[in-house]
Amino acid sequence: MEKVLEVKGLSKQYSKVLAADKVSFDIGKGEIFALIGPNGAGKTTTIRMISTLLTPTDGDAIVNGHSVLKEPEKVRQSITYLPDEAGAYKNMTGKKYLRFMAGLFSTDIDTINGYVERAEKMCGLGERLNDKIGSYSRGMIRKLLLSRAVMTKPALAILDEPTSGLDVLNAIEIRKMIKKLAAEEGMSFLLSSHNMLEIEFVSDRVGIISKGHLHVTGSADELKERYNAANLEEVFERVVKGNEVL
Amino acid sequence: MKFFNLLKKELAELLNVQTIISLVVAMSLLMLMGNVMTNTIEEAVKQEYTVTLCDRDKTDFTADMLETLRGYGAKINEVTDASEDYAKLLDNSGKESLVIIPEGFSEAVEKGEAPQLISIARMKSAAMMSNMSNTNSGAESLIKKAISDVFSQQAGLSPEDVTLINNPVKINSHTVISDKSAEVSTDMVMSKVMMQNMILPVIVFVLIMMTSQGLMSGISNEKIDKTLETLLSAPVSRTAILGSKMLAATIVAMLQAVLFMVGFSSMMSGATEGATADIANTIAAEIMPLDQALDKLGLTLGVGDYILVGIQLFLTIMICLCLSLVLGSLVNDAKQTQTMIMPLMFGAMIPYMISMLADINTLPIAVRIFVYAIPFTHTFSAIPNLMFDNMTIFLIGLAYQTVVFAVCMFFALRLFKSDKILTTSLNFGQKSKYKKATKSED
Ligand SMILES: Nc1ncnc2c1ncn2[C@@H]1O[C@H](COP(=O)(O)OP(=O)(O)OP(=O)(O)O)[C@@H](O)[C@H]1O
Ligand SMILES: [Mg+2]
Numbered sequence: 001m002e003k004v005l006e007v008k009g010l011s012k013q014y015s016k017v018l019a020a021d022k023v024s025f026d027i028g029k030g031e032i033f034a035l036i037g038p039n040g041a042g043k044t045t046t047i048r049m050i051s052t053l054l055t056p057t058d059g060d061a062i063v064n065g066h067s068v069l070k071e072p073e074k075v076r077q078s079i080t081y082l083p084d085e086a087g088a089y090k091n092m093t094g095k096k097y098l099r100f101m102a103g104l105f106s107t108d109i110d111t112i113n114g115y116v117e118r119a120e121k122m123c124g125l126g127e128r129l130n131d132k133i134g135s136y137s138r139g140m141i142r143k144l145l146l147s148r149a150v151m152t153k154p155a156l157a158i159l160d161e162p163t164s165g166l167d168v169l170n171a172i173e174i175r176k177m178i179k180k181l182a183a184e185e186g187m188s189f190l191l192s193s194h195n196m197l198e199i200e201f202v203s204d205r206v207g208i209i210s211k212g213h214l215h216v217t218g219s220a221d222e223l224k225e226r227y228n229a230a231n232l233e234e235v236f237e238r239v240v241k242g243n244e245v246l
Numbered sequence: 247m248k249f250f251n252l253l254k255k256e257l258a259e260l261l262n263v264q265t266i267i268s269l270v271v272a273m274s275l276l277m278l279m280g281n282v283m284t285n286t287i288e289e290a291v292k293q294e295y296t297v298t299l300c301d302r303d304k305t306d307f308t309a310d311m312l313e314t315l316r317g318y319g320a321k322i323n324e325v326t327d328a329s330e331d332y333a334k335l336l337d338n339s340g341k342e343s344l345v346i347i348p349e350g351f352s353e354a355v356e357k358g359e360a361p362q363l364i365s366i367a368r369m370k371s372a373a374m375m376s377n378m379s380n381t382n383s384g385a386e387s388l389i390k391k392a393i394s395d396v397f398s399q400q401a402g403l404s405p406e407d408v409t410l411i412n413n414p415v416k417i418n419s420h421t422v423i424s425d426k427s428a429e430v431s432t433d434m435v436m437s438k439v440m441m442q443n444m445i446l447p448v449i450v451f452v453l454i455m456m457t458s459q460g461l462m463s464g465i466s467n468e469k470i471d472k473t474l475e476t477l478l479s480a481p482v483s484r485t486a487i488l489g490s491k492m493l494a495a496t497i498v499a500m501l502q503a504v505l506f507m508v509g510f511s512s513m514m515s516g517a518t519e520g521a522t523a524d525i526a527n528t529i530a531a532e533i534m535p536l537d538q539a540l541d542k543l544g545l546t547l548g549v550g551d552y553i554l555v556g557i558q559l560f561l562t563i564m565i566c567l568c569l570s571l572v573l574g575s576l577v578n579d580a581k582q583t584q585t586m587i588m589p590l591m592f593g594a595m596i597p598y599m600i601s602m603l604a605d606i607n608t609l610p611i612a613v614r615i616f617v618y619a620i621p622f623t624h625t626f627s628a629i630p631n632l633m634f635d636n637m638t639i640f641l642i643g644l645a646y647q648t649v650v651f652a653v654c655m656f657f658a659l660r661l662f663k664s665d666k667i668l669t670t671s672l673n674f675g676q677k678s679k680y681k682k683a684t685k686s687e688d
Contacts, residue, residue: 014669051479054665073481081479087471089255091262103251104480 002029004156004188005050009059012045019045021212022059027156027205030186032178034203035214036196036236042212043192044084047160050190051081064155080149084160084192087141090134094125094144097133098151105152119144119151122177139170146174150181157181158190163198175202196232206232208239215239249486256494260460269502272452273509279445280513297385298323298344300335307352307396314392320385332366343367343382345389355393363389423543424635430539439545439633445513447598447626449506450559454594454622457499457563458570459587461491465574466583475668488662492567499563544635551632554640561647562625566590568654575667597623601630607639618643621650 005027012020020042027033035043048054050061052072061068064078088097095116102115120129123143133141142162149157162178163171179202181187193199199206200220207217216223216239220232229235297320301308315322325339336344346364354361365382391412398408419431468474477487540546547555573586597620600606606617606627617623624643631640661667 048475048665048668051475053475053478053668073483076479076481079479081476083472083475085472086476088473089259089471091259092255100251100255101476101480104248104477104482107247 003027003062004029004031004064005033005190006062007046007050007059008061010046010049010056010061011058012042012049012054013057018212020049020056023209023212023214024059025207025214025217027188027190029155029188030182031205032182032189032191032203034191034193034199034206035209036193036199036206036232037209038194040211041194041209043194043209044160045212046209046214047081047158047190047192051079051158052076053081078155080152080154080157082145082149082157082159082162084164086145088133088145091132093132094123094129094136095120097144098129098148101148102151115151119147122150123147139166142166142170142174146177150177150187153185153187156188156190160192161194162191163193163195171198178202196236200232208236210236210240213243215243248482249490252482252486252490253494256464256490257497259464260494260498265456265460265498268456269505272456273505276445276449276506276509276513283513295319295384296321296323297388298325298339298341299385300325300327300339300344300346302328302349303347303351305352307355308347311389311392311396314395315388318388318391320388333368336366336368342370343385345382345385355396361393421539421543423545423633426543428539428542430543435540435543435545439540443630444602445510446629447601449510450562450625451594451598453499453503453506453559454562454566454625455587455591456502457495458566458590460498461495461567462570462574462577462587463583464495465491465571466577466580466586469575469577470580478667484662485659488571488659491571492564495567496563499567500560503559503563545633547629547632554632554644555628558625558628558640558644558647561644561651562622565621565647565651565654568651568658569593571658572654572661575661576670593620594622596620597626601626605630607636618646621647 003026007023007025009022009024010020011018011022023042023046025033035046037043045054049056050063050068052068052075056069063075066074066078068075089100092100098116098119099112102112102119105115106112123129123146125140125144128136128140129144133144136144142165146159146162149159159178163174166174175198178189178191182189182204191199191203203220205217205219206223208215208223216226218226223232223235224230227235227238229238297315299312299322301312301324312322312324323339323341325335325341325344327335327338329335329338336342344366346366348362348364351361351363363386365386367382394412395408398411403411418429420427421430421432421435465474468477478484537546569590570587573589574583577583577586597606597617600609600617601623606614606623609617624640624647627643628640631637631643661670
């Protein structure tokens with residue numbers, strides 16, 4: 001399968017913490033990959049390195065054929081990134097925000113209009129798009145940002161905890177959106193979450209990470225079978241405990 | 247095109263309703279101050295020639311004296327009230343100041359003793375200009391003159407003799423500034439220049455605070471809302487991101503500067519109007535007109551000077567923006583934004599205070615070095631330096647600020663081009679959220 005992302009031994013050493021320790025995995029075209037792990041596991045750190053926001057202390061990641069170390073500008077053309085707990089400019093209306101962000105990805109008016117139209121349809125905010133973002137609820141902001149992240153049809157959309165802080169209905173809606181985009185448009189996704197049950201529904205493959213180590217990767221079914229577990233949570237428990245004993 | 251897109255957004259962020267309101271308020275304050283000054287000065291001038299009197303002696307002599315006062319062109323308000331409670335006396339008369347001629351006044355004059363005059367003035371506040379119109383000084387000196395006229399007439403002196411006694415020496419004051427001199431007293435020069443030197447630093451201070459506040463809260467909000475991460479991961483150059491922020495803030499700052507200058511000059515012209523009225527009334531036109539004297543002394547700034555001041559102010563704003571950008575990037579939560587503005591505030595406050603009270607060039611060398619190391623000092627001393635021809639110090643200041651700006655810009659660019667903008671944070675004593683996270687994990 002064609003690879004959109006290849007992560008090769010990425011490491012990040014903060015002044016005191018080794019937040020990512022030789023993390024390696026890859027994502028194919030149209031695939032949804034989820035990094036799962038508890039708080040402080042190193043998910044955001046790994047994601048930020050792939051998004052060219054953090055410089056790795058070791059290793060490299062290749063996005064759509066471009067190295068994050070050597071050609072970060074080219075990488076940025078192939079990805080979109082949605083930070084965890086992200087907000088948007090409160091004084092802008094939803095429409096203005098979409099237009100502003102689209103203007104960062106293209107200089108062609110028709111292309112920009114296309115992006116904005118696509119996002120407007122996808123976010124389902126309707127008339128509320130003319131209101132200031134400061135008046136939006138958390139779920140509305142998430143939907144706006146998510147449709148922003150996918151409106152440009154990036155090769156790889158990187159979403160850090162896309163459903164955190166949302167109610168069940170909103171979370172389901174967003175999951176459906178992601179699955180549909182991957183299936184119908186062949187977009188690839190890198191997600192992160194600490195909600196392992198939820199991630200089982202949405203992702204094709206998962207990677208279990210804790211304390212900077214990416215322990216195993218595989219589809220949810222594969223892993224459940226390998227660790228003889230009823231769900232991913234149990235898999236996680238066994239993986240982390242097993243590694244601690246070793 | 248992408249840069250324009252960014253610039254448009256930054257401008258919209260900076261020019262929101264709050265900033266426009268605060269700008270309008272500041273402007274109207276300046277204009278109001280101009281009005282107030284014109285009024286107080288005019289009021290004070292009127293007061294010079296108004297005498298509120300309570301004659302308790304009621305003799306032919308005092309009647310004569312009042313006549314003499316009227317002869318000088320003074321307007322006399324007579325009050326008849328026997329109260330010894332001076333506060334009540336002022337209340338009853340509805341005046342803020344008044345002079346009492348007590349009983350026995352004429353008797354003392356007849357005996358050739360200095361008579362006693364009671365002068366009452368109400369003090370309502372300690373503000374510099376608030377008591378200008380409630381002193382009796384004008385009335386007192388008119389009365390003194392009247393009495394000495396009476397005395398000299400009694401002694402058989404001619405009016406010429408009296409003038410000579412009162413002004414035994416004719417003082418021909420000259421003020422020298424570096425190599426120029428003009429026929430004007432230093433007091434006069436001071437009174438004219440002081441106002442300008444008091445208000446201008448306030449404007450510079452407010453300008454520094456407003457511009458840094460705007461940019462700093464802008465960038466720290468981007469960091470808190472994580473819109474900065476989104477921007478940095480988008481396909482636009484980081485120089486464009488930084489540049490658009492700087493340019494937008496510069497445009498807004500320049501706009502503010504221009505508006506402030508308009509407000510300031512309207513205020514100054516208000517104050518000058520009042521002052522001219524003052525001069526026309528009290529001082530005979532025998533001295534050189536003040537404006538001309540200031541011109542001759544080089545105290546009025548020419549076009550060249552204004553260009554230099556403009557460059558100076560521009561550099562100051564750029565330094566200020568770089569610093570706020572760097573400081574704002576280190577913010578991790580909304581509360582810290584307020585702490586982060588402190589260094590800038592002190593950096594502007596210290597030279598502001600010092601330049602107000604003293605001439606920096608006469609301070610002890612250690613203090614001078616410290617004060618001159620603060621880049622904003624050169625902003626506050628720029629106009630005095632240009633006025634008093636300290637060109638060398640002015641140019642050294644300008645050069646120093648250029649270096650400071652280059653250094654700040656270099657750091658700001660490095661910050662934006664590395665991942666430090668996301669990982670660096672200052673925590674004053676409090677535990678970082680990262681440390682907390684690791685701990686709770688153990
Ligand atoms: N800027 C930083 N400076 C120092 N340490 C950091 C920094 N950012 C993260 N860390 C540390 O790196 C480790 C991994 O953090 P990271 O944010 O990647 O975790 P995460 O898996 O995203 O957790 P969460 O589920 O809470 O978002 C943590 O121990 C954290 O304390
Ligand atoms: Mg995280």
